[in-house]
Amino acid sequence: MMMNPSLKNLCKVIPGTIIEGKWHHNRYTIIKELGFGANGIVYLARYNNKQVALKMSDNGMSITSEVNVLKSFAKVQGSALGPSLLDVDDWERPGKKVSFYAMEFIKGPDFLAFLQQKGPDWTGVMILQLLADLQLLHENGWVFGDLKPENLIVTGPPARIRCIDVGGTTMQGRSIKEFTEFFDRGYWGLGSRKAEPGYDLFAVGMIMVNTAYPKRFTKKSGGIGEIMDKVKHSRELKNYEKVIYNALTGNYQSAMEMRSDLLQVHQPGSASKKSTVQYKAVPQKQAQQHIHPSPSRAKSSSAGRQTRKGYNKKKKKSSTLETFTIILIISLLYFFYIYSQIT
């Protein structure tokens, strides 16, 4: 990847090259390079007069691994989680075998480039779309992992956000395969690298931060305070402050929850305050266990913990009230039951 030129060279192909699969004998004509990631290069190619994207790597296992993910995505009905898989094969070039797979070519600018063209009005819409996709992905037992603007492409019109590069997609409960520091909660000392929905939602929060800070920023001491400082200093992120805070501290249990909160922000007239407090009555207890960072990192995020405590108090009050009401109702019902039995 970053410093390993040999990997890039091994499967470097010049435009015009014809690639024929060893097993299925499909012929692809390379048009140009689209980009390269940790495990290979993606090319635009022509197959039967259609444009397809071709991912090649000399590491056959990583190709197989990604194909597994794409195949599993294909089973999810009526959705477009990743690019759809068209073909898997090996290309035997002299001296070296290169594994590749062909997939649907998703055409469009990446997320940040799109926002630059269209303006920040689109941020919320795109994130809403993304969260709906993530919800589906999580429901099917996956976590996207390496979620970042470069891996998001906006196709259209009508504008539709799509995830590409499933290299980091991990089964829930395992450890995240691949990540990018800025979008990784482990890097910021705000959680583990276990694949769970909260991991992706953290990344979504950071993607929103990234829209206001296109150059990103590096960690000083880590912790929620440092990121929230940046958020508070940005005019564009003002509306989203609460949503971002909750995403970064692991308060959301699902993408749906974050989505409905984000929708509230966009609801004209409704103060976003109301919504956040309401939904928070339920998931707080579980969330707390989740977000506790490992002991050594605890120090760095103590600033964040203080703010969190404020929220907790509110929560406790409302939950005791709830418990009390439920007990009261049940005992009343029970009383009536006994009474009816006696008479």
Added chain:
Amino acid sequence: MKTGTIRQILLITDGCSNQGEDPIAMAALAKEQGISVNVIGVMEQDVIDEQGMTEIEGIAMSGGGVSQIVYAQQLSQTVQMVTRKAMTQTLQGVVNKELQQILGGGRTVEDLPPEQRGEVMEVVDELGETVELDVLILVDTSASMKHKLPTVKEALLDLSLSLNARSGDNRFAVFVFPGKRNDVEKLLDWTPKLESLTSIFAKLTTGGITPTGPAIREALSHFNKKRSLRSLLSGDDESFFEESV
């Protein structure tokens, strides 16, 4: 499934060895004992010289491991990536060996049609998640590494964060070379948590020679020591595992 332990040496250095045994030979010795040697070359703005580069690649190659040259800023991501890659590589080797017995004729996973590779990969992924992992980290503390040490510490903490997200057990040990008195000094004995490094690393002094070869040799003997110690406890270990699976 009962799986063994993957054993790795992770060498973090910024240049050439200049004392003691040939590190490449020592790495080969490690490989013979089923321990892979991975090397990360850390550079600043300066580029590592040709000789250092050759040595780094040589050690990883004869140690059956992975090598990578990086700038100090990228160390965190690289350390975890290299460790993971080496782990997968070892597992693939094991799985390939099994497959060869089934398929015969020296065929490996790559010779299977792509459709069938998927299932094999599932097995490798699953093993990678659950297998026990022992990593002995060797940190070069020669003078030129001095200002890179805080980054190295960060990278190691990050490594433990990554690996501890797996469901399998991890054990880490950290050695530095040159040590205060000897060529090599033990900083941290086998432990599942690397966090205790934070305080120790601050007190580290750097200087002098780069005895890479002796460091690898010392690391090997530490692996063996641990094994004999653990064999005493192996009874308990077994039962614990059956329960947890």
